[in-house]
Amino acid sequence: MPTPVGLAVHPGEVVALIGENGAGKSTLMKIIGGVYQPDEGAVFIEGREVVINSVADAIRLRIGFIHQELNVLDNLDVASNIFLGREPRRFGLLRLIDGGRMYRDARVYLERLGLDVPPDTPLSRLSIAQQQMVEIAKSLSQEARILIMDEPTSSLTLTETERLIEVVRELRAQGVSIIYISHRLGEVEALADRVVALRDGRNAGELSRAEVSHERMVRMMVGRDIANFYVRPEGGARESAFEVRALRTRRYPQHAVSFAARRGEILGFAGLVGAGRSELAQAIFGVEPPVAGELALDGRALKIRSPQDAIRQGVYLAPEDRRRAGLILEEAIRKNVSLPSLARYASAGLVNADAEGRAAKEVCGRLNVKAPSVEVAAGTLSGGNQQKVVLAKWLAREPKVLIFDEPTRGIDVGAKHEIYELMRGLARAGVVIIMISSDMEEVLGVSDRVAVMHEGRLTGVLEREQCSEEAVMRLAVGRTETAAA
Amino acid sequence: MRKELGTFILLVVLCAVVAAINPRFVGGANLQNMARLIGMYGIFSIGLGVVIITGGIDLSVGSVFALLGVLLSITLTTWHWPPALAVAAVMCVSVGLGLVHGLLVTRVRIQPFIVTLCGLLFYRGLARFIANDETKGFGTGQGFEWLTALATGSLFGVPAPFILLVVVAAVMWVVLHRSIYGRYLFAVGRNEEAARYSGVNARAVVASAYVVSGLTAGVAGILLAFYTNSVSPSSHGNFFELYGIAAAVLGGCSLRGGEGSVVGILIGTALLQVLQNLVNLLGIPSSLNFAVMGAVILIGVVADQLLKRRQPLAVARESAGGGTPPPPRMAAGSAGGAGD
Numbered sequence: 001m002p003t004p005v006g007l008a009v010h011p012g013e014v015v016a017l018i019g020e021n022g023a024g025k026s027t028l029m030k031i032i033g034g035v036y037q038p039d040e041g042a043v044f045i046e047g048r049e050v051v052i053n054s055v056a057d058a059i060r061l062r063i064g065f066i067h068q069e070l071n072v073l074d075n076l077d078v079a080s081n082i083f084l085g086r087e088p089r090r091f092g093l094l095r096l097i098d099g100g101r102m103y104r105d106a107r108v109y110l111e112r113l114g115l116d117v118p119p120d121t122p123l124s125r126l127s128i129a130q131q132q133m134v135e136i137a138k139s140l141s142q143e144a145r146i147l148i149m150d151e152p153t154s155s156l157t158l159t160e161t162e163r164l165i166e167v168v169r170e171l172r173a174q175g176v177s178i179i180y181i182s183h184r185l186g187e188v189e190a191l192a193d194r195v196v197a198l199r200d201g202r203n204a205g206e207l208s209r210a211e212v213s214h215e216r217m218v219r220m221m222v223g224r225d226i227a228n229f230y231v232r233p234e235g236g237a238r239e240s241a242f243e244v245r246a247l248r249t250r251r252y253p254q255h256a257v258s259f260a261a262r263r264g265e266i267l268g269f270a271g272l273v274g275a276g277r278s279e280l281a282q283a284i285f286g287v288e289p290p291v292a293g294e295l296a297l298d299g300r301a302l303k304i305r306s307p308q309d310a311i312r313q314g315v316y317l318a319p320e321d322r323r324r325a326g327l328i329l330e331e332a333i334r335k336n337v338s339l340p341s342l343a344r345y346a347s348a349g350l351v352n353a354d355a356e357g358r359a360a361k362e363v364c365g366r367l368n369v370k371a372p373s374v375e376v377a378a379g380t381l382s383g384g385n386q387q388k389v390v391l392a393k394w395l396a397r398e399p400k401v402l403i404f405d406e407p408t409r410g411i412d413v414g415a416k417h418e419i420y421e422l423m424r425g426l427a428r429a430g431v432v433i434i435m436i437s438s439d440m441e442e443v444l445g446v447s448d449r450v451a452v453m454h455e456g457r458l459t460g461v462l463e464r465e466q467c468s469e470e471a472v473m474r475l476a477v478g479r480t481e482t483a484a485a
Numbered sequence: 486m487r488k489e490l491g492t493f494i495l496l497v498v499l500c501a502v503v504a505a506i507n508p509r510f511v512g513g514a515n516l517q518n519m520a521r522l523i524g525m526y527g528i529f530s531i532g533l534g535v536v537i538i539t540g541g542i543d544l545s546v547g548s549v550f551a552l553l554g555v556l557l558s559i560t561l562t563t564w565h566w567p568p569a570l571a572v573a574a575v576m577c578v579s580v581g582l583g584l585v586h587g588l589l590v591t592r593v594r595i596q597p598f599i600v601t602l603c604g605l606l607f608y609r610g611l612a613r614f615i616a617n618d619e620t621k622g623f624g625t626g627q628g629f630e631w632l633t634a635l636a637t638g639s640l641f642g643v644p645a646p647f648i649l650l651v652v653v654a655a656v657m658w659v660v661l662h663r664s665i666y667g668r669y670l671f672a673v674g675r676n677e678e679a680a681r682y683s684g685v686n687a688r689a690v691v692a693s694a695y696v697v698s699g700l701t702a703g704v705a706g707i708l709l710a711f712y713t714n715s716v717s718p719s720s721h722g723n724f725f726e727l728y729g730i731a732a733a734v735l736g737g738c739s740l741r742g743g744e745g746s747v748v749g750i751l752i753g754t755a756l757l758q759v760l761q762n763l764v765n766l767l768g769i770p771s772s773l774n775f776a777v778m779g780a781v782i783l784i785g786v787v788a789d790q791l792l793k794r795r796q797p798l799a800v801a802r803e804s805a806g807g808g809t810p811p812p813p814r815m816a817a818g819s820a821g822g823a824g825d
Binding site for chain 2: 285287306307308310311317319324325326327328329330331335336339340342343346349350351393
């Protein structure tokens with residue numbers, strides 16, 4: 001049933017578009033960007049109705065689109081990316097690329113964005129954030145007056161996010177209209193002149209600058225109050241259960257990391273992207289075996305050289321990139337859930353598909369996975385349900401230590417809450433929970449204690465009462481307590 | 486299942502057309518001969534299919550046949566080894582080469598195409614050198630009649646290689662479609678990273694696929710040597726790896742990995758043999774042999790793509806796996822057509 005939806009943006013305004021996954025944000029933006037055509041309705045620019053039948057139309061109408069996944073070619077340099085398909089020509093018929101002009105022009109756009117890299121830098125040498133700036137530069141070079149940004153910060157670090165927000169503000173000051181899609185409400189609060197919420201493909205409300213608050217945004221998105229969005233820590237004395245001693249990862253062999261996670265707690269791991277948290281998790285799980293170090297669970301040494309070792313001993317990882325490392329998207333939920341545990345559903349090496357299906361159904365029911373059946377491909381599910389299938393893999397076994405790496409990235413608000421409750425439930429049941437997250441609010445909202453890393457080093461572990469955004473940030477940028485004092 | 490059905494219908498239609506034009510197609514002698522060839526080709530095609538399911542490729546099979554044939558001839562007729570020992574030795578060589586391929590792919594991380602392309606060149610050269618570039622035979626076959634019988638004999642009118650294929654196919658069907666190992670093969674072929682994160686020893690699984698291919702190539706190589714009864718090292722087994730790849734692809738294996746079935750590979754093999762047969766029976770100039778095969782494979786694969794596009798479910802899967810039509814499929818067809 002098609003439902004009408006509307007949106008207006010003024011010159012020099014940042015409109016944040018929020019809503020759960022599947023609320024219709026991306027669809028609406030793709031219509032404006034010329035990727036899809038509307039069944040009904042029209043787009044007006046400066047009062048005149050325009051027809052956008054293709055991406056080329058959108059570009060001609062000076063609508064720029066920064067997609068969530070980067071659309072850059074990392075085998076070309078910065079300027080070639082900016083002018084891809086529109087390279088300045090010379091020598092008429094020969095149609096050679098006018099390199100001099102291209103690099104000169106590129107420099108102008110880079111300066112406008114404050115991106116301090118030479119235009120002939122190969123794109124592969126840039127960070128994700130810098131590559132994104134190149135995409136924005138490309139839109140600017142097409143003289144975009146309307147810029148759509150679809151979750152531009154989902155893979156940026158905190159400092160990069162701040163820089164991006166600054167850039168967006170500068171563009172606004174230059175008169176560009178910006179439609180900004182984000183799941184990160186903190187960002188939205190900091191940036192938006194107006195917030196438009198969508199729910200189930202229709203407008204669900206609008207907040208002016210003065211009205212914007214966390215609770216109101218959540219309420220608009222989910223259509224009800226979430227009394228306590230983060231599942232609060234519970235406190236209480238606990239003893240160490242899982243110990244990591246002098247672990248050196250391959251990426252940062254010069255730093256030995258030691259910490260202990262307590263039974264019943266959620267130990268958060270904060271830090272900037274690239275701080276070595278994922279590498280630490282991968283070393284513990286045996287995907288990238290550490291170069292040195294010891295692990296112990298309840299005082300007994302764990303020997304983990306491969307994921308098989310880890311799984312055998314009840315140490316599990318829900319990886320950061322669930323589409324690449326967490327799931328086989330083309331395979332049925334059943335086959336994904338059973339993959340680490342096939343031996344349980346088999347005799348003489350042959351799999352009993354009935355037993356396998358029953359177990360998958362049971363655990364997916366427990367986790368409230370929304371899917372027509374366990375036989376559908378995991379890739380057809382929403383992000384939140386995909387994450388639940390990843391967890392189902394491990395909860396079909398008996399977890400002792402469960403590491404969540406960015407468990408709620410790209411997941412909508414409702415599913416996030418479910419994941420938090422699940423983590424808390426597991427912690428209560430005695431599972432050691434380690435949660436790596438780059439979302440500051442999440443780390444502070446969910447963790448009992450917060451460990452902070454910086455460039456491969458563990459810079460500190462904060463007790464609940466010491467936790468604050470400033471304290472975490474100070475450690476995340478590498479200042480340890482003594483150095484800061 | 487649907488994928489196999491398409492190829493199966495193509496096979497049935499083709500058989501019906503050929504039979505209608507030339508009734509000799511369904512004659513006992515012709516059917517028997519075709520079944521024998523299907524037997525030999527099917528056995529190594531299944532092994533090749535296993536490699537393809539892991540996302541790899543094995544180009545060395547044809548050259549391995551030449552090497553095995555030469556070695557068999559020398560061990561049996563020059564050195565007079567006991568036949569069982571000669572067979573065991575040749576199987577060890579074939580499986581060993583598969584293991585080497587597997588280790589080069591998984592430990593040294595060289596692309597399967599390159600590893601087995603080097604194998605294709607190397608074993609061919611080795612076979613020619615060992616044989617002094619002379620055609621090797623098996624004389625009167627005295628002392629190892631049972632080996633000859635395996636390749637050329639029949640049981641109740643059914644050619645022995647076909648019976649062997651049925652056994653191999655049955656075993657491999659269970660292994661691929663019912664066993665834990667089979668599940669791992671598909672998982673690794675679909676997404677090696679995710680399989681690894683689920684505790685699958687991906688490297689061992691991939692390496693083992695080449696061993697399986699070595700195993701089936703060994704069996705088929707021995708049959709082929711005794712079937713031809715003379716091994717000319719520069720041409721023996723030429724292009725056989727491409728027939729195997731073509732059979733697997735026709736049977737629904739994706740060169741991207743993660744897809745395929747034993748039944749499909751069998752249908753693909755049969756289809757290729759019927760095509761060969763058709764050229765002879767319909768009086769098409771035999772120089773067009775490869776052209777016919779290439780054209781039919783191409784038509785089959787294109788039809789498959791077009792059909793898939795009309796099925797919404799399959800489309801969703803395509804886009805998830807990167808929906809570009811795989812060019813290597815074309816390569817399998819056109820390389821066969823350009824050859825000779």
